[in-house]
Amino acid sequence: MSSIECQLRKIVADLLTQGKVAYVIGYENGSTPRRARPCFVRSPEDATKLVWNQHCAVNLAKYLIGTKDTVGIVAKGCDGRSIVELIKDNQVDRSKVVIIAPTCPGVTQSPGLGGEGQEELASCCQRCRSRDSPIFDFQLVVGRDAEKEGGTVGKKSSPPRGATDWNSEFQRCIKCLACIKSCPLCYCTECELDGSLQSLVSKLRIPAELPTFHLVRAMHMAGRCTDCGACEAACPVGLPLTELYSQVNKEVERLLGYVPGLDIQATPPVELPKPKGETE
Amino acid sequence: MVVNPYLPVRARIEDIRTEIEDTKTITVSPQVRNAKTMFAFEPGQFLQVTAFGVGEAPISICSSPRDSPSIQMSIRKVGSVTEALHEARVGDFIGLRGPYGNGWPLEKLRKNDVVLAAGGIGMAPLRSLMLTLPTTKGMRRTTLCYGARNPSLLMYQSEYAGWTRAGAAIRLTVDQGDSDWRGNVGVVTNLLENLDADKEKAVACICGPPIMIKFSIRKLIQLGYRPDNIYASLESMMRCGIGKCGHCHFGAKHVCIDGPVFSYSDMQELPKGFAPV
Amino acid sequence: MKPEYINQDSLTRLVVELSSRGQLVAPVREGKSFVFSRVQRGEQVCLTYTNSTIPPKFTFLPQIEELFSYEVKSGELRPPKAGDEPVVLLGVRPCDSSAFSVLDRVMGGDRADPYYVKRRDRTTVVGLSCSRPRETCFCDAFGTGPTDGSGDDITLTKVSGGYVVRSKTAKGARFAREHSKHFRAATKREIDEFESESRKIKGMLASGITSEGLADRMGKSLGDPYWEEASERCIECGVCSFVCPTCYCFDVTEQVEGDGGKRYRGWDTCQSCRFSRMAGGLDPRPTKVDRFKHRFHHKLSYVPMAFNVTACVGCGRCVSLCPTNVDIREVIKKW
Numbered sequence: 001m002s003s004i005e006c007q008l009r010k011i012v013a014d015l016l017t018q019g020k021v022a023y024v025i026g027y028e029n030g031s032t033p034r035r036a037r038p039c040f041v042r043s044p045e046d047a048t049k050l051v052w053n054q055h056c057a058v059n060l061a062k063y064l065i066g067t068k069d070t071v072g073i074v075a076k077g078c079d080g081r082s083i084v085e086l087i088k089d090n091q092v093d094r095s096k097v098v099i100i101a102p103t104c105p106g107v108t109q110s111p112g113l114g115g116e117g118q119e120e121l122a123s124c125c126q127r128c129r130s131r132d133s134p135i136f137d138f139q140l141v142v143g144r145d146a147e148k149e150g151g152t153v154g155k156k157s158s159p160p161r162g163a164t165d166w167n168s169e170f171q172r173c174i175k176c177l178a179c180i181k182s183c184p185l186c187y188c189t190e191c192e193l194d195g196s197l198q199s200l201v202s203k204l205r206i207p208a209e210l211p212t213f214h215l216v217r218a219m220h221m222a223g224r225c226t227d228c229g230a231c232e233a234a235c236p237v238g239l240p241l242t243e244l245y246s247q248v249n250k251e252v253e254r255l256l257g258y259v260p261g262l263d264i265q266a267t268p269p270v271e272l273p274k275p276k277g278e279t280e
Numbered sequence: 281m282v283v284n285p286y287l288p289v290r291a292r293i294e295d296i297r298t299e300i301e302d303t304k305t306i307t308v309s310p311q312v313r314n315a316k317t318m319f320a321f322e323p324g325q326f327l328q329v330t331a332f333g334v335g336e337a338p339i340s341i342c343s344s345p346r347d348s349p350s351i352q353m354s355i356r357k358v359g360s361v362t363e364a365l366h367e368a369r370v371g372d373f374i375g376l377r378g379p380y381g382n383g384w385p386l387e388k389l390r391k392n393d394v395v396l397a398a399g400g401i402g403m404a405p406l407r408s409l410m411l412t413l414p415t416t417k418g419m420r421r422t423t424l425c426y427g428a429r430n431p432s433l434l435m436y437q438s439e440y441a442g443w444t445r446a447g448a449a450i451r452l453t454v455d456q457g458d459s460d461w462r463g464n465v466g467v468v469t470n471l472l473e474n475l476d477a478d479k480e481k482a483v484a485c486i487c488g489p490p491i492m493i494k495f496s497i498r499k500l501i502q503l504g505y506r507p508d509n510i511y512a513s514l515e516s517m518m519r520c521g522i523g524k525c526g527h528c529h530f531g532a533k534h535v536c537i538d539g540p541v542f543s544y545s546d547m548q549e550l551p552k553g554f555a556p557v
Numbered sequence: 558m559k560p561e562y563i564n565q566d567s568l569t570r571l572v573v574e575l576s577s578r579g580q581l582v583a584p585v586r587e588g589k590s591f592v593f594s595r596v597q598r599g600e601q602v603c604l605t606y607t608n609s610t611i612p613p614k615f616t617f618l619p620q621i622e623e624l625f626s627y628e629v630k631s632g633e634l635r636p637p638k639a640g641d642e643p644v645v646l647l648g649v650r651p652c653d654s655s656a657f658s659v660l661d662r663v664m665g666g667d668r669a670d671p672y673y674v675k676r677r678d679r680t681t682v683v684g685l686s687c688s689r690p691r692e693t694c695f696c697d698a699f700g701t702g703p704t705d706g707s708g709d710d711i712t713l714t715k716v717s718g719g720y721v722v723r724s725k726t727a728k729g730a731r732f733a734r735e736h737s738k739h740f741r742a743a744t745k746r747e748i749d750e751f752e753s754e755s756r757k758i759k760g761m762l763a764s765g766i767t768s769e770g771l772a773d774r775m776g777k778s779l780g781d782p783y784w785e786e787a788s789e790r791c792i793e794c795g796v797c798s799f800v801c802p803t804c805y806c807f808d809v810t811e812q813v814e815g816d817g818g819k820r821y822r823g824w825d826t827c828q829s830c831r832f833s834r835m836a837g838g839l840d841p842r843p844t845k846v847d848r849f850k851h852r853f854h855h856k857l858s859y860v861p862m863a864f865n866v867t868a869c870v871g872c873g874r875c876v877s878l879c880p881t882n883v884d885i886r887e888v889i890k891k892w
Contacts, residue, residue: 030882031876031882031884031886031887032692032693032876032877032882032884033692035882037790037881037882038789038790038881039790040786040789040790058880058881062792172587174611174620174799174824175620175823176794176795176796176798176799176826177794177795177829178794178795178796178880180794181792181793181794181795182792182794182880194829194831195808195810195831196831202810202812202821203808203810203823203825203829203831204621204808204810204821204822204823204824205620205621205823205824206621206812206821207621230880233880234792234794234796234880236610236611236796236799236800236878237590237592237610237611238588238589238590283671284636284671285668285670285671286624286625286670286671286672286820286822287624287625287634287636288632288634290631290632290633290634330632332627332629332630332632332811332818333629333811333813333818334811335809335810335811336809336820337836358836358837359836359837360836361836362836373630373631373632374632375627375632375634490839515835515839516833516835516841517832517833517834517835519807519808519809519822520807520809522668523666523668524663524664524668524670524805524807525806525807525808525809525822525825526805526806526807526825526827526855527806527825527832527833529855529859529863530841530859531776531858531859531862532859532862532863533863534863551779551854551859552779552780553841553842553847554841
């Protein structure tokens, strides 16, 4: 058991004993080998369930949306950046979240149904420039040996693929909407892409509409996506979604100098209207 | 060659009248030669109605089976399909599939005292029953208890005199009266007391908003009516109408096949959360 | 019918023959996973796969299909063109094949679904016994594998040098006759090997899960607080429904193009917040817990009650592919 795990469990047990949070959102061992999954710890004794390793892939920030209580959350770099953007979008109250930020070794590619071979570092982790969360209440660092903490990282995959045939990729999509559901920045109750009355596309998988779906989603990720890879991990057919969204955000960075989630003070390029009564 | 139950039959809109605010009654005639057999229905059944170019919605039939193949439906504007139906004109075509569902328990209703409890638009499938019952031989006593938010929202008012002449006792109530209203004010459940009916054997048929159904059932049980003689027409999201799409599947039952009419005893077997009990 | 045998080379030749006629749907590799696909070149077929991501149910229940088209103004209908060409669905695992039997119950009956029935009738299902289970397989819980699927017309089981072949239905026997040049009677040695292989694979599946009395116990579990905790990590993405071989719920929509319109139906998920919500806003399953409970009750209790068959075949896809690792085996074991 790594010392980050020890620190994590102690901090969580203390927070719960002191009644500072209603519960803590973290990771526990999954039901199959080489998997970790979200868990909700409510009592100090249960803190021993918590793990911290390269399988902790799910972006837990998703579970902050709609919570009324003060909660604790384990946040990797990308998850922390999601929380920053959610705070800017008035979806999360900073004063009601206790962020525990362990140094992240990168997470491995989702095993899926076919991937029983060697573990690979997820594509977004290969690109990641800041594995530590930009905001935190507790930072769990174990020196620059952080890469070795939490077990082997897994080999980096082969160099980035060449030009992706997006038309073919989009046609593989089964419109399950897992990408939307797994994304913490997708919190709209009536989505533009899920077949509701306001929707630009049907709920069903009409082939001619698939590029529209993906391109509109990519535009909605501009200035907001923190490259956490949750969408790609959730996608049952393995669409290279983060490749698309990260390209969009490269442009946002180049043109507007904005990187989603890095700086809580920075004004996002797409601003939501402020609630009535609030002034600039 | 298997018959294709997914293909709607075209029906011509023969008449449209505004019933109450947001609700229109349309009369349609299916454009097939054997319409009378194909669309033979029982009171309480519904049709899957297509507004071409928009979609399909389940709508109760509110006319008498005797008028078949002409069919009437009272449609409240609540969504995109019903909105499109409201914009239709006489001579336009809609699509019909059905009739689906199980209808009110006519066998029992023919032999015993009848209590009908309606709330708002819930009167529509009960009108179909009302138009069927009084002329059925062997009928005993029929009472209609009908409530709406205010007097202008009571449907089919021009027909009440006819129903009374045919032998039904009618009790009306509103949540809020107006300057002309001389009748009852209050909930429909109040009207269920002291009716002319043998509570041991009488059959009750209820249709209206879930909360009205819930309290009507409660009141009837309190008054001594039997759970397997109390029926309500329940609503559900539907898509296919034939028990295939899964949207109306609750417990062992499909609302489109085993319902929409369920007895209170049946409702108690269904998973909690569906029936308003 | 006596068991037959086909050697590897003959099977390869048969596969090439079927694919050149445009009749073959079989598993092919796609990146790290496998997908059932209409095969153009016989060599693409991979029968050493464990299972595909998307189950072969789409052969009978396509992801999306046109129910009919029409002229908007007059409502003049045009039923879709019939697809009559025979299809050979090769390499279906017993769990997926047994799922076909579940779908047959739902889609058949009094008001049979003509689109499903037509596709089912023109397809010959060539099942393939498993030789190594995945960690997430639990077909032993429902008797849906690992050697024979109840939806098979003909079953292949790997032995040395080829496969033992057993016809299960008249359609399967017809298939064997049509392609008899590739088959011969199985020898005693081959039959013995088939029996020992079958015993071996059955021994490998020890999920410890039993479905005896499950429908009843599930039915009584609705009010239990267990469901709040079990559903907490679920993100309502619906991947489980899409990769499940027995999920059949569909949604219907219309699309207008100029003067004409089309009505489509396609896969839907009860995990969607709009699955049971009515036009006026009322919803018998308004929360995540309600919908989560419904999935398991529908599969393990309601479908058994309504159709006399369990709507889970133990394929384990939902276990592997759920982004938050919700595990149906844990739910079943609990009850």
